[in-house]
Amino acid sequence: QQQVKQSPQSLIVQKGGISIINCAYENTAFDYFPWYQQFPGKGPALLIAIRPDVSEKKEGRFTISFNKSAKQFSLHIMDSQPGDSATYFCAASNGNSNYQLIWGAGTKLIIKP
Amino acid sequence: DAGVTQSPTHLIKTRGQQVTLRCSPKSGHDTVSWYQQALGQGPQFIFQYYEEEERQRGNFPDRFSGHQFPNYSSELNVNALLLGDSALYLCASSLTGRAEQFFGPGTRLTVL
Numbered sequence: 365q366q367q368v369k370q371s372p373q374s375l376i377v378q379k380g381g382i383s384i385i386n387c388a389y390e391n392t393a394f395d396y397f398p399w400y401q402q403f404p405g406k407g408p409a410l411l412i413a414i415r416p417d418v419s420e421k422k423e424g425r426f427t428i429s430f431n432k433s434a435k436q437f438s439l440h441i442m443d444s445q446p447g448d449s450a451t452y453f454c455a456a457s458n459g460n461s462n463y464q465l466i467w468g469a470g471t472k473l474i475i476k477p
Numbered sequence: 478d479a480g481v482t483q484s485p486t487h488l489i490k491t492r493g494q495q496v497t498l499r500c501s502p503k504s505g506h507d508t509v510s511w512y513q514q515a516l517g518q519g520p521q522f523i524f525q526y527y528e529e530e531e532r533q534r535g536n537f538p539d540r541f542s543g544h545q546f547p548n549y550s551s552e553l554n555v556n557a558l559l560l561g562d563s564a565l566y567l568c569a570s571s572l573t574g575r576a577e578q579f580f581g582p583g584t585r586l587t588v589l
Contacts, residue, residue, distance in 0.1 A: 370519075396576040407481075407567055407580035408520070453519055462533045463576045464510070465569075467519030 366391055368456050370468025378476050383441040385471045387454035390435065394456040396463060399428065399439045402451045402470075411452075412439070444475045479504070481570050481581035489587045490558050498553040498584045502570030508532075509551040510578060511543060512567040520567055526551050527573055555586075563588045 369388045377383045387397075395416055400408035414421045414428040414437065421428045427440040441448055451470045457463040482501045490496050502509050508527045512520035522535035526545035545551045549570075555562055565585050569578040 398577070400580075405585075407483075407582045410577060410579060413577065455519075457576060459574075459576070462508075462525055462527075462573075463571065463578065464522045464525065464533050464535070465512070465520070465578060466522070469519050470517075 366466050368454060368466050368468045370454050370471060372471060373469070374472045374474070376474045376476060377444045379444065379446060381444050381475075383444045383448065383473055383475070384438060385452055385454070385473070386436065386438045387456075387468050388434075388436045389456050389466075391456070391458075391466075392435070393458045393460060394466075395458045396456065397428070397430065397437050398455050398457075398465075399426075400453045400455065402453065408453060441473075444473075446475045446477050449473060449475045481568060481579055483566075483568050483581040483584050485584060486582070487585045487587075489589065491589050492558055492560060494558050495554065495556045496558060496586060498555075498566050498568075498586070499550065500553070500568030500570075500581060501550045502568075503579055506570035506572050506579075507549050508571045508573045509545060509549065510569045510571070511551070511553045512569065513537075514565040514567055514583070516564070523553070558588045560588050562586065 398413035399411045402408040425442045430437045454468040455465045510525040511523040514520040525533040565583040568581045
């Protein structure tokens with residue numbers, strides 16, 4: 365019940381296209397859903413996050429869509445650029461467990477010029 | 478603001494040895510969490526420190542221990558190293574009660 369399932373494992377998108385990564389969770393106690401971006405040899409960087417009382421959040425080219433009833437959330441990267449090539453992780457946490465992050469397995473995104 | 482810093486960057490140890498990794502949180506943050514990230518996988522939560530005490534622990538053996546100092550910096554200690562302990566060890570800092578966690582660059586530990 366603590367798992368976060370992420371798909372796809374890898375994704376190739378043409379420059380200028382839309383990249384979409386999906387995550388699903390089981391634990392309805394989760395109340396915070398962040399996305400992290402990680403480049404090789406670096407630590408994860410917080411990209412964007414959402415709470416379950418909101419169905420969508422947009423920051424620049426990055427949008428999170430959240431479906432509470434389906435227990436799913438997704439990251440959309442608009443106008444994808446080669447510099448977006450990285451591994452993306454979804455995660456989930458809740459305040460009752462001091463926001464201990466439960467992570468998806470990651471998606472390796474490659475943007476082709 | 479220097480952000481979260483970790484040392485050392487890389488470390489090579491042999492089986493059975495012990496290791497200490499260090500972390501300094503972002504200015505103003507009082508909570509430090511440690512994660513282990515095996516190659517090609519998502520991070521796994523090890524434990525969290527607040528007010529110099531372990532507040533939350535993941536599914537890791539007692540060989541993994543930690544400490545938090547009065548200035549909020551933290552150490553992760555691993556005893557009796559196994560080959561399977563080879564991973565990137567990540568430190569994240571946050572403000573207690575807040576969900577956002579910010580990560581350092583990690584320490585790459587290789588156990589031979």
